[in-house]
Amino acid sequence: MRLTCPLCGSRDRREFHYYGAADYLHRPAAEDAPDAWDIYLHLRDNPAGVVRDLWYHELGCAQWLIVTRNTVTHEISGVALVAESAK
Amino acid sequence: MPELIAKSALDGHRALTLGSVTLAEVNVGPITSVALLPGGEKAVAKALKPLGLAMPDPNRFAVKGAARIIWTGRDQAFLTGVQPPLLEGAAVTDQSDGWAVLSVSGPSAIDALMRLVPVDLRASAFPVGRAVRTPLNHMTAVLLRAEEYTFELWVFRSMARTAWHEIEAAMQALAARAALKP
Numbered sequence: 118m119r120l121t122c123p124l125c126g127s128r129d130r131r132e133f134h135y136y137g138a139a140d141y142l143h144r145p146a147a148e149d150a151p152d153a154w155d156i157y158l159h160l161r162d163n164p165a166g167v168v169r170d171l172w173y174h175e176l177g178c179a180q181w182l183i184v185t186r187n188t189v190t191h192e193i194s195g196v197a198l199v200a201e202s203a204k
Numbered sequence: 205m206p207e208l209i210a211k212s213a214l215d216g217h218r219a220l221t222l223g224s225v226t227l228a229e230v231n232v233g234p235i236t237s238v239a240l241l242p243g244g245e246k247a248v249a250k251a252l253k254p255l256g257l258a259m260p261d262p263n264r265f266a267v268k269g270a271a272r273i274i275w276t277g278r279d280q281a282f283l284t285g286v287q288p289p290l291l292e293g294a295a296v297t298d299q300s301d302g303w304a305v306l307s308v309s310g311p312s313a314i315d316a317l318m319r320l321v322p323v324d325l326r327a328s329a330f331p332v333g334r335a336v337r338t339p340l341n342h343m344t345a346v347l348l349r350a351e352e353y354t355f356e357l358w359v360f361r362s363m364a365r366t367a368w369h370e371i372e373a374a375m376q377a378l379a380a381r382a383a384l385k386p
Contacts, residue, residue: 124262124278125336129322132339176339178262178277200278 123198124178132176138162139169139183142199165189171199213304213364220372222379224310227371229364230356233270235299236288240279244293251291257283265335265348274335276346304364308371309354316374317355321347325355341370 118130138161145153162168166189172182181199186192212229219228240248240259252258256268260281265274271286288296308317314325323338324330335348343366346358359367 125338126263128338131322176342176344177337179337180278198278 120172120182120184120193121196122174122177122180122182123196123201124180125174128174128177132174133182134173134175136171136173136181139171141171142183167194210301213361214306214368217368220375221310222372222375223382224312225316225375225378226307226309226313227368227375228307228309230305230307232272232305232356233285233300234287235303236283237276237295237297237299238273238281238283238288238291239277239295239297241293241295247293248291251289251293252283254289255283255286260335263334263336265333274346274348276335276337282346302361303358304361304367306357306359306364306367306371307350307354308357309351311353312378313353313355315378316371317347317357319374319377320370321345323347325349327352340367343367343370 119127120130120133121127140157140161143157145157167185167187170184170186172184174180174182183195183197183199183202184193185195187194212231214229217229219226221227238248238259245259249258252273255271257266257271257273259279260266260273260275262275265272272284274282274284276282282299317325320340321338323336330336330349332349332351335346337344337346339345340347340357340359343359343363345367348356350356357367357371
């Protein structure tokens with residue numbers, strides 16, 4: 118498996134670290150209801166299809182990436198920098 | 205303040221040549237990390253201009269006289285070989301003592317490195333002027349192609365002897381294989 122880092126280019130899987138669903142980017146505010154925190158921490162979709170995940174380019178440029186991947190075909194359709202998606 | 209004697213990370217390691225690969229420590233002079241602050245691009249570009257340098261594009265380095273600037277991450281570069289100018293608009297830290305720099309040179313240098321580094325190092329994909337952040341086995345490193353047959357490998361100072369050992373082992377394996385050929 119290879120990922121195309123927007124900065125470094127196509128790199129081997131061993132350079133990356135998987136974190137979890139991109140839902141982790143949407144952290145509720147401290148005062149939000151427990152429900153929001155429950156959803157943020159525990160509730161995940163598990164689709165047979167397109168998922169968005171967070172990966173860390175640990176042994177490369179040290180950027181967090183959002184990787185769009187299809188769990189059925191294993192096709193990776195997009196890799197974006199978290200830093201630039203937040204702008 | 206007493207005058208202390210600066211010692212490089214691999215002090216005492218003489219250059220090692222096995223077959224057509226030479227491994228040596230390099231003294232690159234001062235190393236300064238330049239990390240752009242938001243909106244600092246213009247100020248940094250202005251400060252680097254007298255050196256004839258600019259912030260490098262990803263996976264590139266540039267040389268001007270004794271000064272070099274090496275891409276090391278998003279909005280970050282290492283300025284080396286010269287004392288840094290006043291750099292407004294960037295977070296600037298002296299990294300001179302934090303890194304060990306090895307040169308792996310010779311026509312087979314690429315064969316030794318290819319055993320350790322998961323990027324395509326052939327000249328077509330990795331010409332002179334490229335600098336990438338990539339692992340050397342499990343070590344984080346900066347690898348650049350300084351000349352056609354000369355690679356420079358930057359590792360954390362604490363990893364210097366491990367890096368030397370790994371590369372030496374790869375060189376030995378290559379030399380042993382070459383010796384087997386009729």
